[in-house]
Amino acid sequence: xxxxxxxxxxxxxxxxxxxxxxxxxxxxxxxxxxxxxxxxxxxxxxxxxxxxxxxxxxxxxxxxxxxxxxxxxxxxxxxxxxxxxxxxxxxxxxxxxxxxxxxxxxxxxxxxxxxxxxxxxxxxxxxxxxxxxxxxxxxxxxxxxxxxxxxxxxxxxxxxxxxxxxxxxxxxxxxxxxxxxxxxxxxxxxxxxxxxxxxxxxxxxxxxxxxxxxxxxxxxxxxxxxxxxxxxxxxxxxxxxxxxxxxxxxxxxxxxxxxxxxxxxxxxxxxxxxxxxxxxxxxxxxxxxxxxxxxxxxxxxxxxxxxxxxxxxxxxxxxxxxxxxxxxxxxxxxxxxxxxxxxxxxxxxxxxxxxxxxxxxxxxxxxxxxxxxxxxxxxxxxxxxxxxxxxxxxxxxxxxxxxxxxxxxxxxxxxxxxxxxxxxxxxxxxxxxxxxxxxxxxxxxxxxxxxxxxxxxxxxxxxxxxxxxxxxxxxxxxxxxxxxxxxxxxxxxxxxxxxxxxxxxxxxxxxxxxxxxxxxxxxxxxxxxxxxxxxxxxxxxxxxxxxxxxxxxxxxxxxxxxxxxxxxxxxxxxxxxxxxxxxxxxxxxxxxxxxxxxxxxxxxxxxxxxxxxxxxxxxxxxxxxxxxxxxxxxxxxxxxxxxxxxxxxxxxxxxxxxxxxxxxxxxxxxxxxxxxxxxxxxxxxxxxxxxxxxxx
Amino acid sequence: xxxxxxxxxxxxxxxxxxxxxxxxxxxxxxxxxxxxxxxxxxxxxxxxxxxxxxxxxxxxxxxxxxxxxxxxxxxxxxxxxxxxxx
Numbered sequence: 001x002x003x004x005x006x007x008x009x010x011x012x013x014x015x016x017x018x019x020x021x022x023x024x025x026x027x028x029x030x031x032x033x034x035x036x037x038x039x040x041x042x043x044x045x046x047x048x049x050x051x052x053x054x055x056x057x058x059x060x061x062x063x064x065x066x067x068x069x070x071x072x073x074x075x076x077x078x079x080x081x082x083x084x085x086x087x088x089x090x091x092x093x094x095x096x097x098x099x100x101x102x103x104x105x106x107x108x109x110x111x112x113x114x115x116x117x118x119x120x121x122x123x124x125x126x127x128x129x130x131x132x133x134x135x136x137x138x139x140x141x142x143x144x145x146x147x148x149x150x151x152x153x154x155x156x157x158x159x160x161x162x163x164x165x166x167x168x169x170x171x172x173x174x175x176x177x178x179x180x181x182x183x184x185x186x187x188x189x190x191x192x193x194x195x196x197x198x199x200x201x202x203x204x205x206x207x208x209x210x211x212x213x214x215x216x217x218x219x220x221x222x223x224x225x226x227x228x229x230x231x232x233x234x235x236x237x238x239x240x241x242x243x244x245x246x247x248x249x250x251x252x253x254x255x256x257x258x259x260x261x262x263x264x265x266x267x268x269x270x271x272x273x274x275x276x277x278x279x280x281x282x283x284x285x286x287x288x289x290x291x292x293x294x295x296x297x298x299x300x301x302x303x304x305x306x307x308x309x310x311x312x313x314x315x316x317x318x319x320x321x322x323x324x325x326x327x328x329x330x331x332x333x334x335x336x337x338x339x340x341x342x343x344x345x346x347x348x349x350x351x352x353x354x355x356x357x358x359x360x361x362x363x364x365x366x367x368x369x370x371x372x373x374x375x376x377x378x379x380x381x382x383x384x385x386x387x388x389x390x391x392x393x394x395x396x397x398x399x400x401x402x403x404x405x406x407x408x409x410x411x412x413x414x415x416x417x418x419x420x421x422x423x424x425x426x427x428x429x430x431x432x433x434x435x436x437x438x439x440x441x442x443x444x445x446x447x448x449x450x451x452x453x454x455x456x457x458x459x460x461x462x463x464x465x466x467x468x469x470x471x472x473x474x475x476x477x478x479x480x481x482x483x484x485x486x487x488x489x490x491x492x493x494x495x496x497x498x499x500x501x502x503x504x505x506x507x508x509x510x511x512x513x514x515x516x517x518x519x520x521x522x523x524x525x526x527x528x529x530x531x532x533x534x535x536x537x538x539x540x541x542x543x544x545x546x547x548x549x550x551x552x553x554x555x556x557x558x559x560x561x562x563x564x565x566x567x568x569x570x571x572x573x574x575x576x577x578x579x580x581x582x583x584x585x586x587x588x589x590x591x592x593x594x595x596x597x598x599x600x601x602x603x604x605x606x607x608x609x610x611x612x613x614x615x616x617x618x619x620x621x622x623x624x625x626x627x628x629x630x631x632x633x634x635x636x637x638x639x640x641x642x643x644x645x646x647x648x649x650x651x652x653x654x655x656x657x658x659x660x661x662x663x664x665x666x667x668x669x670x671x672x673x674x675x676x677x678x679x680x681x682x683x684x685x686x687x688x689x690x691x692x693x694x695x696x
Numbered sequence: 697x698x699x700x701x702x703x704x705x706x707x708x709x710x711x712x713x714x715x716x717x718x719x720x721x722x723x724x725x726x727x728x729x730x731x732x733x734x735x736x737x738x739x740x741x742x743x744x745x746x747x748x749x750x751x752x753x754x755x756x757x758x759x760x761x762x763x764x765x766x767x768x769x770x771x772x773x774x775x776x777x778x779x780x781x782x
Contacts, residue, residue, distance in 0.1 A: 073740035077733060103764040107742050135764045256736055260744045290768065292755035395757050395768045407770065539772040540757070541737055543765055 017064050017091040018057065018170070021084060021115065022099035023107060024070025025545050027127040030157040031099055032067035035059070035167070052087045059167045066091065074114045075219030075252065085214075085221035088118065093205050095173045096122040097166070102139055102154065103132035105271050109179065109263035112148065114214070116176035119207030123173045124152045125166050130159070131546065136274035144270045149177040158551065180262035186254060189216065189242050196238055201229035215239050217252040286547040289392040299396065302389065306380045314376030323368035335359055347586075356585055362578035366571050374566055378559040385558070386550035391542065398540050404523055405530020407540035441661060441673075513692075517646045521684055604686040606693070607644050608635060614648065639692045647685030650677065712758060712769070712777040715751045720782035723747050727776035734773065741767055748782045 020028040032038070038055035057065040068087050069080035076085040087093075098115060100108030108126075115122060126139060145152040151169035155162030181187060193212035197203075203211055203225075214222040216239065223239075226232045242251055288294045336353040343349040353360045384390060398408030530537070584590045590613065597612025605611070610632065636644065662670040709724045723743050726735055742762045743749070750761040758774035760767045769777075 073736065077736070101765075104742070106763060107740070107765070110740065110742075132764070137764065250732060253732060253735065256739050257744070260739055260742075264744070264747070286766065287752065290753070290757075290759060292753070295756075395759070398770060399756060408768075538734070539770040541734065541741065541767065541769050541773055543741065544759070544768055546766075 016062070016094045017066060018095040018097060019066040019068055019087060019091065019093060020097045020099055021068050021088075021111075022070060023072060023101060023111065025543070026070065026099050026101045026108075027155075027157040028070065028099045029053075029067055031097070031125060031127070031155070031163070031166075032065065034157060034160060034163045036065055052083055059170065063094075071111065073256070074111065075214050075217035076221055082221050085219060088120075088206065089203070089221060089225050093120050095170060096120050097125055097170070098122060099125045099127050099157075101132075102126045102129045103135055103137045105137075105139055105144075106264050106267040109267050110260055112176065113179040113259040113263055114210070116148070116178055117207060117210035117213055119175055119210060120205065121173035122150045122176050123166065123169050124148065124150055125155045125157075125162070126152055127155045127157050129154045129162075130156045134280070138272045138274065140270045140272070144266075147177070147266055147270065148179075150174050179266060180258060182255065182258050186251070186258070189251065193235060193238055193242070196235040197226075200231040200235055201226065213255060216242055217255055282547045286388070286392065286544065289389060289547070290395040290544065295392075295396045299393070302384070306377075306384075309380050310373065310376045314373045318372035318376065319369055322372055323364070327364050327368040332360055332364060351579075351582055354582075356578055356582040358575055358578050361581070362574040363571070366567070366574040370570060371563075371567070375559065375563060378562045378566075379555065382555035382558045383550045386548065386554060388545045388547045391544050392547075394540065394542055395544070400523070402537065404526025405533070405537050406526070407538060408542070513642045513688075514645050514649070517642070517684070517688060518649055521646075521650060521680075525680065600682060604682065604689070605643055605647060606689040607640050608632065611644060614644075615651065639689065639696060642692065643685050643689040646688055647681050650681035650684055709778045709780045711775050712751070712760075712779050713754065713771055713775040715754075715779055717751055717753055720748055720750050721779035722782050723749065724778040724780045726778070729776045730773060738773075738777075741765075743767075743777070749779075 020032055022028050032053065032055070035057050036055035037058055038053075051069065053067040054064055055067075057063055066087055068084040071081045071084050072078075074081070074085065076082045096115060096118075098108070098112060100112075105126075108124075112124070124144075126141060126144075129139075132139065139154070141152045141154050151172045151174075153162050153166045153169050155166060157163065182190065190209060190212050193215060194208045197208040197211055197215075202208060211222055215226060215235070223236075226235055226239075288298055291298075332353075339349050339353045339359075343352070350357065352358050355361070394408030396408075401408050584593070593616060594609045594612045597615065598609050601607050601612045601615065602609055632644070658670060658674070661673065712721070715721055723745055725745070726738070730738070742765070743760075747762070752759040752761055752766065758769045758771065760769065
């Protein structure tokens with residue numbers, strides 16, 4: 001996520017607006033960055049942009065440029081397409097910049113055929129001409145410009161080629177010539193609705209003919225706009241009559257078919273196909289990634305590399321350097337000395353640098369423990385995003401997702417959920433049906449650990465592999481603090497090191513059983529949800545973007561943006577958590593909480609009493625809970641470690657994720673999810689506890 | 697989508713799911729089992745009558761090359777798409 005570009009808002013609507021529109025994954029967001037200097041997240045998979053972003057373009061400080069979510073086609077169907085349609089309807093749209101894929105002109109022109117009917121001046125940026133050239137595709141831009149009546153500029157947005165020419169061309173933007181006349185019967189129907197719109201409720205910017213075509217195509221946003229207009233009853237009555245039949249010969253289907261024919265005819269006249277490379281490393285990797293046999297070893301290899309980078313290098317080496325060497329040996333002693341020598345009130349000094357101190361606990365855990373883990377995770381994640389691998393995961397994961405009533409497309413939000421469930425919840429907008437979105441959000445909230453939590457699990461794996469041989473063995477008091485704080489509790493020194501064999505023995509089994517338990521719960525609850533939520537599964541049809549070499553600058557920018565956002569969210573919560581801990585400790589409430597949670601935590605889950613506090617603080621952030629349990633590992637048996645980690649992984653989503661779920665699904669659904677998730681977490685944890693005790 | 701203007705005889709066309717890997721084929725028709733929304737989606741991806749595509753693989757899903765863009769299509773859909781030799 002990047003917050004630099006402001007979301008679309010009514011306050012900015014007074015500015016004249018330009019918008020980048022086009023298919024998914026054609027480079028709109030890269031161009032947006034080039035034209036405004038404002039970075040929005042750019043990735044190599046369709047659906048990166050799910051909300052309209054806005055910024056002031058460099059070439060006109062009085063204007064506003066929109067980056068819209070990709071549209072596969074108009075009329076809009078998915079939520080991200082609807083967001084684009086809303087922008088077209090409700091912004092003061094002066095110019096459209098259609099961003100097209102030069103290597104697939106036919107599809108680009110299919111969208112142009114509809115945009116041309118909206119009557120808004122337009123410029124076409126024919127992007128990715130480098131990839132088209134590599135495949136032997138040449139587009140005659142001049143001939144295309146002449147046919148469309150708008151400037152057409154060849155661009156390679158990632159390298160900045162053609163961006164200056166595109167900026168110059170904006171002054172020559174023109175209303176495109178229509179690409180086609182539909183057959184007479186369709187034209188008669190379009191004209192009828194067009195006349196009614198013109199007479200009853202004309203749009204201030206968009207042509208009535210374009211709106212008529214969209215309305216006949218049953219665009220839900222145009223229907224909503226019409227419903228909001230006074231005097232639109234006759235238009236809607238006419239539409240109800242025209243669009244009643246559904247099927248292959250319905251009006252929307254016939255309109256789309258004719259647009260496709262016109263696009264193909266024009267594309268054929270302006271495109272030349274020479275012999276291109278039919279075997280490149282990118283193509284080879286792309287094929288292996290979705291191969292029925294080789295796809296799996298490749299997936300395991302990718303996961304192992306991520307594990308080495310995040311779990312080994314991030315969670316062990318970097319955390320060791322930061323937490324133990326820098327914070328433990330240098331920074332914290334200095335801060336403690338400074339505070340105690342300058343603050344004479346004991347409780348105040350204790351609040352800052354005591355056992356529950358804002359600095360010694362809150363900031364130390366946020367910066368020395370969480371930060372290295374999420375940094376390495378976001379870097380690895382950014383590389384995978386930009387490589388195009390995630391889209392290919394949807395192919396090999398499709399069969400598994402079919403078992404839970406979804407299709408492989410849902411793998412994207414779920415994988416993104418490993419970065420942050422909050423943002424991934426937004427990404428579910430790329431899914432086509434409300435049913436798919438509901439099930440995916442529920443499963444993410446239930447069973448997808450976020451990056452920090454995953455880091456804790458990977459950190460456990462590191463111990464398994466004996467890369468980190470010793471950890472601090474906390475005193476009971478320290479353990480209590482850590483559980484309550486729910487920060488990642490990697491000990492700050494090795495005074496009471498953990499025996500390698502013991503940890504290795506625990507974590508090897510723990511990691512394996514954790515994975516199996518979470519996947520099992522994901523599949524089982526997903527299967528149940530698919531039976532309960534009405535609707536049918538939509539089979540997967542998806543585009544596979546080319547595998548590309550990630551651009552280091554983009555990966556670093558994305559990582560920086562995500563870290564900034566993450567820390568803005570994490571640090572206040574860590575400090576609040578610390579404050580709560582401090583208050584609970586001072587008031588003597590901690591023992592009471594532990595006692596109250598004993599039947600469930602000790603009796604049912606088989607965990608030590610101190611674990612109660614981990615679950616209480618898990619309401620603030622789930623990864624804090626995992627960290628708190630992780631801190632107890634030296635006191636936990638293998639079964640307790642597994643049960644604790646599984647339960648906390650399935651526990652409530654963090655506050656930010658919950659807010660996002662409320663935003664996306666409403667309070668009622670969010671409350672229902674929460675009411676199901678908490679008992680599920682404890683039920684699974686308890687069953688696992690009793691099951692494992694029977695086996696081991 | 698409708699059938700191509702010169703519709704081949706039934707024995708000349710085969711289902712996309714049964715098309716050998718590496719073969720160039722032309723889209724012929726969709727069965728009624730493909731719902732209108734999915735039909736729109738296929739059309740938007742460029743799968744329309746008489747258009748040539750190359751079959752890249754059939755497992756675990758059907759993967760096509762359609763004008764330099766790779767498309768993955770689940771068997772539940774590709775078994776309802778009819779193609780004919782290019």
